[in-house]
Amino acid sequence: MRMKQTIPSSYVGLKINEWYTHIRQFHVAEAERVKLEVEREIEDMEEDQDLLLYYSLMEFRHRVMLDYIKPFGEDTSQLEFSELLEDIEGNQYKLTGLLEYYFNFFRGMYEFKQKMFVSAMMYYKRAEKNLALVSDDIEKAEFAFKMAEIFYNLKQTYVSMSYAVQALETYQMYETYTVRRIQCEFVIAGNYDDMQYPERALPHLELALDLAKKEGNPRLISSALYNLGNCYEKMGELQKAAEYFGKSVSICKSEKFDNLPHSIYSLTQVLYKQKNDAEAQKKYREGLEIARQYSDELFVELFQFLHALYGKNIDTESVSHTFQFLEEHMLYPYIEELAHDAAQFYIENGQPEKALSFYEKMVHAQKQIQRGDCLYEI
Amino acid sequence: MRMKQTIPSSYVGLKINEWYTHIRQFHVAEAERVKLEVEREIEDMEEDQDLLLYYSLMEFRHRVMLDYIKPFGEDTSQLEFSELLEDIEGNQYKLTGLLEYYFNFFRGMYEFKQKMFVSAMMYYKRAEKNLALVSDDIEKAEFAFKMAEIFYNLKQTYVSMSYAVQALETYQMYETYTVRRIQCEFVIAGNYDDMQYPERALPHLELALDLAKKEGNPRLISSALYNLGNCYEKMGELQKAAEYFGKSVSICKSEKFDNLPHSIYSLTQVLYKQKNDAEAQKKYREGLEIARQYSDELFVELFQFLHALYGKNIDTESVSHTFQFLEEHMLYPYIEELAHDAAQFYIENGQPEKALSFYEKMVHAQKQIQRGDCLYEI
Numbered sequence: 001m002r003m004k005q006t007i008p009s010s011y012v013g014l015k016i017n018e019w020y021t022h023i024r025q026f027h028v029a030e031a032e033r034v035k036l037e038v039e040r041e042i043e044d045m046e047e048d049q050d051l052l053l054y055y056s057l058m059e060f061r062h063r064v065m066l067d068y069i070k071p072f073g074e075d076t077s078q079l080e081f082s083e084l085l086e087d088i089e090g091n092q093y094k095l096t097g098l099l100e101y102y103f104n105f106f107r108g109m110y111e112f113k114q115k116m117f118v119s120a121m122m123y124y125k126r127a128e129k130n131l132a133l134v135s136d137d138i139e140k141a142e143f144a145f146k147m148a149e150i151f152y153n154l155k156q157t158y159v160s161m162s163y164a165v166q167a168l169e170t171y172q173m174y175e176t177y178t179v180r181r182i183q184c185e186f187v188i189a190g191n192y193d194d195m196q197y198p199e200r201a202l203p204h205l206e207l208a209l210d211l212a213k214k215e216g217n218p219r220l221i222s223s224a225l226y227n228l229g230n231c232y233e234k235m236g237e238l239q240k241a242a243e244y245f246g247k248s249v250s251i252c253k254s255e256k257f258d259n260l261p262h263s264i265y266s267l268t269q270v271l272y273k274q275k276n277d278a279e280a281q282k283k284y285r286e287g288l289e290i291a292r293q294y295s296d297e298l299f300v301e302l303f304q305f306l307h308a309l310y311g312k313n314i315d316t317e318s319v320s321h322t323f324q325f326l327e328e329h330m331l332y333p334y335i336e337e338l339a340h341d342a343a344q345f346y347i348e349n350g351q352p353e354k355a356l357s358f359y360e361k362m363v364h365a366q367k368q369i370q371r372g373d374c375l376y377e378i
Numbered sequence: 379m380r381m382k383q384t385i386p387s388s389y390v391g392l393k394i395n396e397w398y399t400h401i402r403q404f405h406v407a408e409a410e411r412v413k414l415e416v417e418r419e420i421e422d423m424e425e426d427q428d429l430l431l432y433y434s435l436m437e438f439r440h441r442v443m444l445d446y447i448k449p450f451g452e453d454t455s456q457l458e459f460s461e462l463l464e465d466i467e468g469n470q471y472k473l474t475g476l477l478e479y480y481f482n483f484f485r486g487m488y489e490f491k492q493k494m495f496v497s498a499m500m501y502y503k504r505a506e507k508n509l510a511l512v513s514d515d516i517e518k519a520e521f522a523f524k525m526a527e528i529f530y531n532l533k534q535t536y537v538s539m540s541y542a543v544q545a546l547e548t549y550q551m552y553e554t555y556t557v558r559r560i561q562c563e564f565v566i567a568g569n570y571d572d573m574q575y576p577e578r579a580l581p582h583l584e585l586a587l588d589l590a591k592k593e594g595n596p597r598l599i600s601s602a603l604y605n606l607g608n609c610y611e612k613m614g615e616l617q618k619a620a621e622y623f624g625k626s627v628s629i630c631k632s633e634k635f636d637n638l639p640h641s642i643y644s645l646t647q648v649l650y651k652q653k654n655d656a657e658a659q660k661k662y663r664e665g666l667e668i669a670r671q672y673s674d675e676l677f678v679e680l681f682q683f684l685h686a687l688y689g690k691n692i693d694t695e696s697v698s699h700t701f702q703f704l705e706e707h708m709l710y711p712y713i714e715e716l717a718h719d720a721a722q723f724y725i726e727n728g729q730p731e732k733a734l735s736f737y738e739k740m741v742h743a744q745k746q747i748q749r750g751d752c753l754y755e756i
Contacts, residue, residue: 151537156536157751159529159534159537192752194748195748195749195751196748197749197752200754340741343737352731352734355730356725356733359737362741367574370573370574371575373535374570374574374578376536376569378543378566
């Protein structure tokens with residue numbers, strides 16, 4: 001009987017590296033294929049604890065990729081992640097060097113996904129301590145991109161930009177990292193948007209759209225179109241904004257993306273601001289219906305706000321109801337934006353006292369946003 | 379005839395280290411004393427180009443310290459710095475390792491002093507690349523403090539806080555770095571203030587005041603008192619704010635500090651907000667006079683604004699004149715603050731239209747501030 005040949009762990013290690021390359025390129029099918037091969041080979045592999053740890057880390061990273069591509073329902077995804085985490089954390093004391101880097105970096109990505117920015121930053125900072133061990137420039141770019149992303153969310157615009165530029169410089173040198181390249185352009189554009197420079201965001205979003213079309217990636221195409229709509233709205237070019245939002249909506253519809261309510265809402269808002277009431281009313285009814293189908297409580301509320309404010313006759317009660325909802329859920333960025341829009345509306349309709357009360361609401365929301373960004377207590 | 383003994387450069391090197399320790403502790407007299415000793419010893423020192431470079435770098439850093447303690451008039455200081463810089467930059471190609479770190483770090487400090495934040499950040503980032511060569515934890519704390527300071531100015535609150543905490547942890551372990559410790563507390567408090575958390579800033583400012591009193595440093599005492607006044611004003615405790623501003627003013631007066639106009643202005647502003655008009659009018663007249671003596675154009679304008687808005691009868695023309703001045707000089711943080719105060723004033727005086735126009739001015743200023751923070755063009 002022929003003795004089964006044990007596979008050298010170094011061989012399996014190389015295969016896991018290959019698996020990780022597909023993950024970073026968002027090539028899901030190849031990643032799944034190589035994952036299965038790895039799992040088969042591990043069966044006949046020589047004993048190697050480190051390699052098994054490397055495998056479970058990569059399994060966890062694989063999960064993070066799938067969750068990005070096709071967000072699972074909260075419960076299933078939560079369960080799978082915690083099982084994977086338990087397995088890795090049980091062996092955490094064994095993690096050194098590069099494995100320790102991967103553990104902290106992937107864990108940070110997971111925390112970020114849960115919008116737990118403080119703990120995400122903690123894991124990223126730990127990973128950064130081992131970054132010197134990372135020789136592969138794509139992995140350095142991956143890390144730089146995730147730092148750019150979290151600093152963007154923390155409104156640390158200057159720092160986010162410097163990481164985004166660093167990541168982009170590497171991704172631009174490779175054909176196969178277009179998804180990351182597009183995401184870098186989105187972060188750069190987002191930072192310009194926060195700094196009230198939509199005109200500087202524009203070329204980055206146009207490039208992102210081109211790349212997304214070449215990539216044939218509907219999710220990224222619809223996001224690029226949506227961001228362009230947002231950009232033109234900020235520049236006061238409402239007609240162009242409406243066109244881009246419209247294109248984004250049609251893709252979200254055909255692909256049944258979860259951000260469909262949000263896209264129709266932004267389109268409806270622009271149509272009302274254009275005083276294109278007939279079209280706006282149509283989109284309002286369609287959008288409200290879809291938000292209800294998606295049981296998207298926030299956007300049901302926001303569609304009602306648009307109708308209450310811009311509809312045939314102002315429904316002040318419904319307007320206040322929306323602000324109450326937003327305050328209860330501490331959604332201060334929305335309060336800031338809608339209060340500013342309401343103030344503009346009441347100025348145009350010759351009601352200065354009403355307009356003033358909404359400016360005061362806006363200033364209060366701005367303060368809460370700043371307090372909300374405060375992650376420190378020393 | 380006895381041959382003059384040449385002094386080993388290593389010996390002079392140690393003395394320069396001692397000189398640098400006094401500089402970092404802001405012990406001016408000792409720093410000047412050791413500087414003279416070094417200069418005498420260099421005369422009889424063995425040939426050592428690196429050591430001479432280290433000397434000229436430290437001479438430059440000595441200048442930065444003096445300029446902080448006793449800001450020279452623009453012209454003299456400018457001349458002296460450029461001469462020193464020329465000397466160092468002529469030899470820049472020779473700078474390696476730790477000398478290169480010092481060159482970039484000191485140059486960054488100088489650029490920061492000139493409010494040239496982009497170039498300051500560039501030099502600090504270059505210095506950071508050699509930070510691994512720095513073994514002395516005080517020097518690491520010095521670097522962390524300067525990063526905290528510049529990120530505070532760039533409103534990168536999260537990043538500034540993490541550097542400030544890092545620097546403070548080291549300075550707390552030493553008795554002789556109290557000045558830096560106080561400055562760290564100021565940066566932490568400033569970040570909390572920006573995040574609309576004056577109540578979290580308070581304990582840091584109270585500690586800074588204690589330390590400044592123990593240090594017997596009038597400049598730091600007056601700054602701590604001023605910052606406490608500002609903090610109480612933000613918390614709506616105007617009486618306490620007035621008391622602290624008052625104490626700060628009396629020190630600025632006795633010491634003839636250059637920020638006297640600013641301190642009296644903040645005191646006058648709070649007195650008007652307290653409706654303590656008699657006292658406010660007195661301070662307004664005194665402050666206007668002092669601002670003229672200091673030929674401080676900005677604060678002459680700001681005192682006139684206070685009088686025009688809060689004085690016996692509103693002088694709308696003078697109010698607009700001030701905003702025109704501030705707009706011409708692109709002083710958007712002042713525009714944001716004064717426009718908000720004016721809006722509040724007109725609301726209290728039953729003039730909603732006027733109040734609305736100042737809210738609109740405030741929102742425009744906020745946008746300009748965000749655009750002004752944008753140091754990127756990619």
